[in-house]
Amino acid sequence: MAARGEITMEQTAADTLKVVLSGHWKLGGELPGADKVLQMLERGPGVRHVVFDTRELTHWDTGLLTFLLNVQAFCTQQQIRLNRDGLPPGARRLLELASAVPEKKDARHTEGRVSFLTYLGNQTVDFFRSAGEMLEFLGDTVIAALQLIRGKAQYRRSDLGLIIQAVGVQALPIVSLICFLVGLILAFIGAIQLKLFGAQIYVADLVGIAMVRLMAAIMTGIVMAGRTGGAFAAQLGTMQVNQEIDALRTSGISPMEFLVLPRMLALALMMPLLCLYANVMGILGGMVVGVWMLDIGFIQYYNETVAAVGLWNLGIGLFSGLVFGVIVALAGCMRGMQCGRSASAVGDAATSAVVTAIVGIIVSTAVITILCNFLGI
């Protein structure tokens, strides 16, 4: 038995081509392509009928059907009559089923390559559009916040509680670790320089001011951007994929109030608190270096820190924390709400949320620093 498919062709009449199929027409085996037949039809002048002889055909599956579909498509195009009678009955009926619905012709084609200039133009347009969307989202959020102040916002208190727990308490371990280490690192670097002048006591000032005014807020912000901003984007993005957000809208519930507002509130509340906690951890980190490496007394280090760090510094640090919290929540929720309807779109949304949040944090730090400089604080 031939374990492979074979074709022979003969012209039985002037306008009739008989295609004889024999052997084992199974996918994955050795099969002749449809090209041979198509070439014959193209070359052979005046062939108007194609008939099949499949008496020698022993086995068949999809492999035969794809071949027949190809031949049939060509025949339709060339207005050649294809007589299906010689085919195995099952194959004939499956072929009829496959051609029951005409092919969709206006189907979209894959995008071709675009020139560099087009690409640049598209990117620029996208950038401005995304800036516009960001402003619009901000506006919507402000409206939702006003609803909240008027006591009319629709959201579930229990959701807010859960989110606060997720972004607050559950973030403590990672914030502790990061800020303790940052304090330690700052102290190390400072110590090497300050020791040259015998001024190691000022390590306390350095670590205290740097942490309280800036570093605690930035580090917490970045941790939260990765931890919470990404999570928000993934949550809302998945809801978008499942049309849950559409369902909220059609139930007359504003997704801005129901989903975005509690997340924003939770981060705005918890970020300053996390910053406060991060301050303590950072100063502790510095203290470990000061007390153990530089032989500064514990009390002495404490007093020096208290003297150096003014209330203003604390205020600026906490304010930055609040701003960063809002930025992380905004970026996460916005990217989530803009998410497309596929699994990879959810991934993109999460990535983009983290990047947006981190860029936002750094830019707003610059703005706050420059403003403080102007105001002389």
Added chain:
Amino acid sequence: MTEKEAHITIRDLTMAYGDFILMRDLTFTINQGDIFIVMGGSGCGKSTLMTILIGLKAPAKGKVFYGEVDFWGADQETRDRIIRRAGVMYQSGALWSSMTLAENIALPLETYTNLSPGQIREVVKLKLALVGMAGFEEFYPSEISGGMQKRAGIARAMALDPEILFFDEPSAGLDPVSARRLDDLILELRESLGTTMVVVTHELASIFAIGNNSVFLDVSIRTMTATGNPNQLLAETRDPNLLQFLTRGEKR
């Protein structure tokens, strides 16, 4: 008709989620080349039964045999090997959302056959044509309707010409004409390729048109109450619940 060989044998099966027992004492046989209908009210555990048969969830008790092989008694490798010869269409379509329909159907072909890209393209084209979706190769799942997603899911399940096909509510959400074509397709695949089909469905018209064997899961007493040819069941049953199901509540 000659005596048919058993393809899947289910014996004393109990399905449960934790302590919540869905169905107990299921015993029935799906023969080679059957179009086997799983019937039952919403939420009675039809989809769950399917997840057990395709190796996604272990039964709480009882056995499933594929041929002679004890499916859940075997190791993961054996189960994988058996399931590779099955095609599954999930109730929600479960198309991979970040791939086009062509890529969705091509993935199993690329993974398990050594067909050339050109051959794969032809197979994809054929399978889409068979479910009435020729020309939709480059669409993403989010760009087509729910009924089309179902049909594309069927095309993907058929990609490898499996020996057994599982369809979870294939005709829900389809227009009557497409649903009828789907019935024809199911019959035809069985006729010409000898594929065994396990179909979860509520469509009475389909049940009687295509099914030659079935099981009825009764949610009120948490077990199966009948198995056999649905036409015969309709003619012979005395069970009010089954009769009600098979006549849309008109007889009881």
